[in-house]
Amino acid sequence: MKSVPGSLGTTTSIALRFGQVIFSSSSIFFMSLGVGFYSYTAFCFLVTIMGLVIPWSFTLAILDGYSILATFPVHQSGIFMVIIIGDSVLSFFTLAAASSTASLVDLLLKADVSFCPQRLCCRYQISAAMAFLSWCLLLISSLSNLWLLPWLDAD
Amino acid sequence: MKSVPGSLGTTTSIALRFGQVIFSSSSIFFMSLGVGFYSYTAFCFLVTIMGLVIPWSFTLAILDGYSILATFPVHQSGIFMVIIIGDSVLSFFTLAAASSTASLVDLLLKADVSFCPQRLCCRYQISAAMAFLSWCLLLISSLSNLWLLPWLDAD
Numbered sequence: 243m244k245s246v247p248g249s250l251g252t253t254t255s256i257a258l259r260f261g262q263v264i265f266s267s268s269s270i271f272f273m274s275l276g277v278g279f280y281s282y283t284a285f286c287f288l289v290t291i292m293g294l295v296i297p298w299s300f301t302l303a304i305l306d307g308y309s310i311l312a313t314f315p316v317h318q319s320g321i322f323m324v325i326i327i328g329d330s331v332l333s334f335f336t337l338a339a340a341s342s343t344a345s346l347v348d349l350l351l352k353a354d355v356s357f358c359p360q361r362l363c364c365r366y367q368i369s370a371a372m373a374f375l376s377w378c379l380l381l382i383s384s385l386s387n388l389w390l391l392p393w394l395d396a397d
Numbered sequence: 398m399k400s401v402p403g404s405l406g407t408t409t410s411i412a413l414r415f416g417q418v419i420f421s422s423s424s425i426f427f428m429s430l431g432v433g434f435y436s437y438t439a440f441c442f443l444v445t446i447m448g449l450v451i452p453w454s455f456t457l458a459i460l461d462g463y464s465i466l467a468t469f470p471v472h473q474s475g476i477f478m479v480i481i482i483g484d485s486v487l488s489f490f491t492l493a494a495a496s497s498t499a500s501l502v503d504l505l506l507k508a509d510v511s512f513c514p515q516r517l518c519c520r521y522q523i524s525a526a527m528a529f530l531s532w533c534l535l536l537i538s539s540l541s542n543l544w545l546l547p548w549l550d551a552d
Contacts, residue, residue: 284503284504337489338496339496345496348438
């Protein structure tokens with residue numbers, strides 16, 4: 243059985259999953275600090291997607307931990323397919339939400355200072371940056387599991 | 398040699414590539430109709446990315462056509478890797494640009510009618526929709542070629 247760093251049941255995977263949880267939580271935290279985020283569709287979209295990434299990544303981190311501690315490697319291609327599709331869909335949504343937020347903050351900063359004070363807009367920028375980092379980690383997780391898929395079928 | 402519809406050297410691939418060229422050109426066309434697009438970073442980003450997708454997809458459509466007409470199947474995994482990476486990177490950028498444009502148009506429509514007249518904003522919305530369609534086709538091309546990669550190495 244070939245092992246790919248970052249695929250299900252490896253310590254790298256746990257690190258990636260916890261990274262996703264931390265960055266997504268930070269993104270929601272910085273967005274929710276400004277109470278006016280629900281006025282903009284893109285900001286609401288970001289909060290919704292980050293709210294989906296947190297339980298998804300946390301559940302998979304627990305599955306990774308169980309797989310390592312109980313020395314019970316998960317080799318079913320069905321489980322891998324579900325994880326790859328879930329990771330890919332969430333990574334696309336995360337990228338879309340992060341780009342939407344970034345472009346909106348850029349416009350708000352340009353448009354009018356009273357419309358979005360410097361301090362509030364800075365928080366939104368940090369939130370978008372955290373979402374981008376979360377996207378990177380989701381993509382790495384997805385690609386690692388995808389890379390292992392042909393070997394699972396071959397076994 | 399396994400053949401996957403949509404992978405390099407198939408008629409489906411030519412259809413996908415021409416679809417990408419048509420949707421990207423439409424996206425640029427509808428964006429450029431409003432002369433004020435260069436005032437917004439997200440709109441400039443969309444035009445730049447669509448301007449990269451057009452020559453990329455057109456070149457690959459020609460390669461597909463040559464491969465079919467000259468009955469010279471391209472089986473080198475190196476060429477496939479370049480195409481997969483190119484398609485993936487362009488699809489990520491296209492998704493980011495389309496989401497940025499969509500969120501920006503949403504805000505402009507809400508903010509002020511004089512800031513973005515209904516007719517102009519409608520064109521920007523069509524442009525974003527065309528970019529989303531272009532992203533879908535790029536993703537299909539990328540996944541079709543990726544699916545074929547393990548069989549290329551096995552041959």
